[in-house]
Amino acid sequence: MAQAPRITLIGGGLVGALLARQLAQRRFAVEVFEKRPDPRRAGFLGGRSINLALAERGLQALRTAGLADEVLLRAVMMRGRMVHAHGGASGLQRYGVDDSEVIWSVSRGALNMLLLDAAEASGVRFHFGQSLLDADFEQRRIRLADEAGTVREHDAGLLIGADGAGSALRATMNAYAPLGERIEPLGHGYKELEIPAAGALPPELVRQAGGEGRFALEPHALHIWPRGGYMCIALPNAEGSFTVTLFLPAAGAHPSFATLPDTAAARAFFATDFPDLLPLIPRFDADYAEHPVGTLSTLYLDRWHLDGRALLVGDAAHAIVPFHGQGMNCGFEDTVTLAQLLAAAPGDSASVFAEFQRIRQPNADAIAAMALENYVEMRDSVADPHYLAKRALGAKLAERIPGHYMARYRLVTFTHLPYAYALERGHRQDALLEALLHGAPDVEAIDLDAAARLFQSTLEPLPELRHG
Structure with a gap:
């Protein structure tokens, strides 16, 4: 490994932190630049899904990094979909044959902080509050700016972008040599709400909802309120709350986010379409007013890399809609494949990057297609x-x-x-x-x-x- 190049990662989120850990375990020298402040000190900044579904592919990547058991201690098991019909009846549709086939609800923030700690313990150096400005791919140098506007340069070595769907490195690469970028909006958006832990709700309401212990609803399920063309889902959090996500068309015929311009209209809509859910969200008006409408798109690229100089991984290369719960799992699979390829040929990054795209791109395209299909299944077909x-x-x-x-x-x-x-x-x-x-x-x-x-x-x- 004496000939192994230095590696610079842009992005210290879930995929970036896990990839950094995987590479450091293989004795690469890794530095990570992340535009946001360190969540372990500044607190985790919201704006994206609060919790995520961890499945076998992601678990296997965590196992290779020696972290699976620690992550599962902080996760909530979900056996299947609890489908809530419009009339109030509900029923569980198992994901697998038994409890050996379950998925896990994990906190994005807690998982990110665990991965950051693990990567640092392996020797990775993190630099927070550092936004990528541009890159000189010929000289393998990048320019970054901190929150005060102070600019610094860095000798990058191998440059890998794990900075998400809005990747700054992808934009810089695309300006240097077009990557064949195509972004296909879904035309639907989402807004997050919250069911608090059972202790914050009237006991009679919790009993009616079928909750147990700290949870206002059955804790070991992903809850779905399918309504044909739109839906709500709820994922359990370890402390007893549920993160509720409303998925609606962005505009067009009612209901859509365009036809629910304020909390009064949204509350009336929920009272009609989700009457069993609304009483479980005591901060409905504040949540609806304060939480932005998120956008949903699928990203396709013809090229994920610039020969052996720069490569995109995870959402930076293949962002998908969230309806199969596989975005994080797919990105975690990326980290295992890339780390293994680089360890096998550390001096031939051009071949490694090309082989990485050859292996992973057909699979990224496949899960993108299945995620789009699963949205229709979840909102329309489950009932x-x-x-x-x-x-x-x-x-x-x-x-x-x-x-x-x-x-x-x-x-x-x-x-x-x-x-x-x-x-x-x-x-x-x-x-x-x-x-x-x-x-x-x-x-x-x-x-x-x-x-x-x-x-x-x-x-x-x-x-x-x-x-x-």
């Missing part, structure tokens, strides 16, 4: 009888022929198989399920032996499934 019939048939086949059928969600969430494989396999499985249900819409009327033979004769066996 649809045909969707439920297809899900029930899939569950029967998964039990009968586990070597030939696994639901796409499980392939994505609980295995390490490539996202691109999960997308392709999922489409082929779905076509067979649709054909079976078209011939017999009642799941109980389907000949499961014949259905199993159809899958076994049409699809090759699943690869060896690698759980953590």
